[in-house]
Every structure is written in C-alpha cells, then in structure tokens.
Amino acid sequence: MTYLAPTTLNEALAALSAGAPSVIAGGTDWYPAQGTRPVKRDLLDVTRIEGLRAITRTDSGWRIGAASTWSDIIRADLPRAFDGLKAAAREVGSVQIQNAGTIVGNLCNASPAADGVPPLLCLDAQVEIGSIFGIRTVPLEEFIMGVRQIDLAQGELVTAILIPKTTDTRRSGFVKLGARKYLVISIAMVAVTCEIENGVLRKARIAVGACSPVAQRLHALEAALEGKSPEAAAPLLQIAEFSQLAPIDDVRGSGVYRLDVLRALISRALMEAAYG
Structure with missing residues (x-):
C-alpha cells in the first residue's frame, strides 16, 4: 500500500489514471468502513491539492472545492440561500468530524441519509468531475x-460543487429528525429554499432525505405551494402524496413513521425558511 499526497490536480489525476487508489479527504466515512481489515489498496489523499479547499464566488455563482470541510461551510460568508446548507453542516457529527469531513465526501459516500444532499438539491447544485481527459459537470x-x-x-x-447564482432575497431552512439531538444519523430530513414576495411563496424548492434510496425534490408539492402563504401550506401538506418516496424500515424508524413525520418536517422547514 502506498500513501499518495499530491499537491496539484494534474498529479492526482495522473495517479488515478495509472492505478485505482482509494480517494480520501477527511476519511470520516472511509476509515470506519474498513473495520479491522488491512488496507491493501493505495490511498490518494486530496487534501493537499492546491485550490481544492476553497469556497469562492464566480461569475456564474459559487464554487465549493472538493476538499472543503463542513467547518469551512459554516464559517464561509455565503448568501441566506445557503443557511439550510450551513444548518446541515452543523448537524454532521461532532465538531471534530466537521473539521475533518468534507461536503464532497458526503456526496460520494452516497448514503440515503447524507445530510448535505437535500440542501444542495434545493440550490440546484452541479458536480464538477475531472480526469486526464478534461472536466465534465453533472x-x-x-x-x-x-x-x-x-x-x-x-x-x-470530483473537483468541486458548483452552485448557480442566487438572489440576496432567497431564503432557506433545514430540519433533521433523529433519535436524539446531536451525533445521530437522520431518520428523515427536509431542506427548503424559497422567495417570499408580498407574503406568499415563490419558487419554493423542497428536498427530502432518508426517505428513499436517493434524496429527492418534491416537484409537485413545490408547484402546489407557488403563490401560497407559508401558513397555507399546512392543509396542502395534509393531502399531499409522497408516492415517489420509498422509506425503509430500519433500527432508526419504520417506513410508515418516516412518512408520518414528513409533513411536520416540511412545515417546519418552510416556516424556518420563510421567517427564520
């Protein structure tokens, strides 16, 4: 096993092209997943790559480098539309985990309960991916x-998360339900972004995590809420159908329970975004 710690992106991409090392950053998911097994594959540490740990404003929006940590997100000077993402960052493990773990690592781990995914879906995030052949976005x-x-x-x-431009008036919220307040994996979670114009919701985006294999936007509910006041959301939520979701039964809660609490979580997230 060889530990690789390149300082340039070209070096890292060349190493990936030449072999199949395991990519690590904070390692907060990767190392626990190994258990007691010996590490046999080469490791590629991306945390020393120049420019990869940076959150910057661009002509088209915002760029979050792949080595940026949760603590970097919390401390960054970002518009109110990112408040939900910051709230999610504060829910990721302990402060020690937030200091080491990266938001891109959270995405690449691809857990249904990944706290960063719903807020990023509401921000229309794109994933920037590099190789020796060039850059693509997804x-x-x-x-x-x-x-x-x-x-x-x-x-x-993955080299960065790209967020398109957002207005200064766009707001956001994030609500997570767990078995306790801190240091817990989500039973269900909801992120919201919206505009408030003359007391009504405009361009609301709602994403739900831990209720399906992949976090999902609720497009039908978003459309139904257009032009409604935040308070008027309650009766709409009572009749809303979540047939696209597929919550499972596990040690944290049953699928029925997850769907049952979802309406309350969405209502709380909407009110947080609108008035928080």
Missing part, C-alpha cells in the same frame, strides 16, 4: 444514482 440529482452508487468512472475525481 447535476447532483443525476450524480447520486442509488445507495453507494455515483456517476464516477475509474480515473475520475
């Missing part, structure tokens, strides 16, 4: 294909 909703399944070929490396 919408986040297409990048995560299933449980532990992502659109990443051998020799490719």
Whole structure:
C-alpha cells in the first residue's frame, strides 16, 4: 500500500489514471468502513491539492472545492440561500468530524441519509468531475444514482460543487429528525429554499432525505405551494402524496413513521425558511 499526497490536480489525476487508489479527504466515512481489515489498496489523499479547499464566488455563482470541510461551510460568508446548507453542516457529527469531513465526501459516500444532499438539491447544485481527459459537470440529482452508487468512472475525481447564482432575497431552512439531538444519523430530513414576495411563496424548492434510496425534490408539492402563504401550506401538506418516496424500515424508524413525520418536517422547514 502506498500513501499518495499530491499537491496539484494534474498529479492526482495522473495517479488515478495509472492505478485505482482509494480517494480520501477527511476519511470520516472511509476509515470506519474498513473495520479491522488491512488496507491493501493505495490511498490518494486530496487534501493537499492546491485550490481544492476553497469556497469562492464566480461569475456564474459559487464554487465549493472538493476538499472543503463542513467547518469551512459554516464559517464561509455565503448568501441566506445557503443557511439550510450551513444548518446541515452543523448537524454532521461532532465538531471534530466537521473539521475533518468534507461536503464532497458526503456526496460520494452516497448514503440515503447524507445530510448535505437535500440542501444542495434545493440550490440546484452541479458536480464538477475531472480526469486526464478534461472536466465534465453533472447535476447532483443525476450524480447520486442509488445507495453507494455515483456517476464516477475509474480515473475520475470530483473537483468541486458548483452552485448557480442566487438572489440576496432567497431564503432557506433545514430540519433533521433523529433519535436524539446531536451525533445521530437522520431518520428523515427536509431542506427548503424559497422567495417570499408580498407574503406568499415563490419558487419554493423542497428536498427530502432518508426517505428513499436517493434524496429527492418534491416537484409537485413545490408547484402546489407557488403563490401560497407559508401558513397555507399546512392543509396542502395534509393531502399531499409522497408516492415517489420509498422509506425503509430500519433500527432508526419504520417506513410508515418516516412518512408520518414528513409533513411536520416540511412545515417546519418552510416556516424556518420563510421567517427564520
């Protein structure tokens, strides 16, 4: 086993092209997953790559480098539309985990309960992927294909998350339900972004996690809420159908329970986004 720690993106991509090392950043998911097994594959540490740990404003929006940590997200000067993402960042493990774990690692782990995915879906995030052949971008909703399944070929490396421009008036919220307040995997979670115009919702985006193999936007509910006040959402939520979701039964909760609490979580997230 060889530990590789390149300082340039070209070096990292060349190493990926030449072999099949395991890519690590914070390692907060990767190392626990190994259990007691010896590490036999080469490791490619991307945390020293120049420019990969940076959150920057661009002409088209925002760029979150692949080595950016949850703590970087929390401390970054970002518009209110990112408040939901910041709230999710504060829910990821302990402060020590937030200091080491990366938001891109959370995506690449492709857990149905990944806290970062719903807020990023509401921000219309794109995933930037590099290889020796060039750069491509994929919408986040297409990048995560299933449980532990992502659109990443051998020799490719996620280099950044790209967020399009957002207005200064766009707001957001994030609500997570767990068995306790801190240090817990989600039973269900909801992220929301919206505009409030003359007291009514405009361009609401709602994404739900831990209730299907991949976090999903609720497009039909978003359309139904257009032009309604946040308070008027309650009766709509009572009759809303979530047939696209497929929550499972596990040690944290049953599928029936997840669907039962979802309406309350969505209502809370909407009110947080609208008035928080």
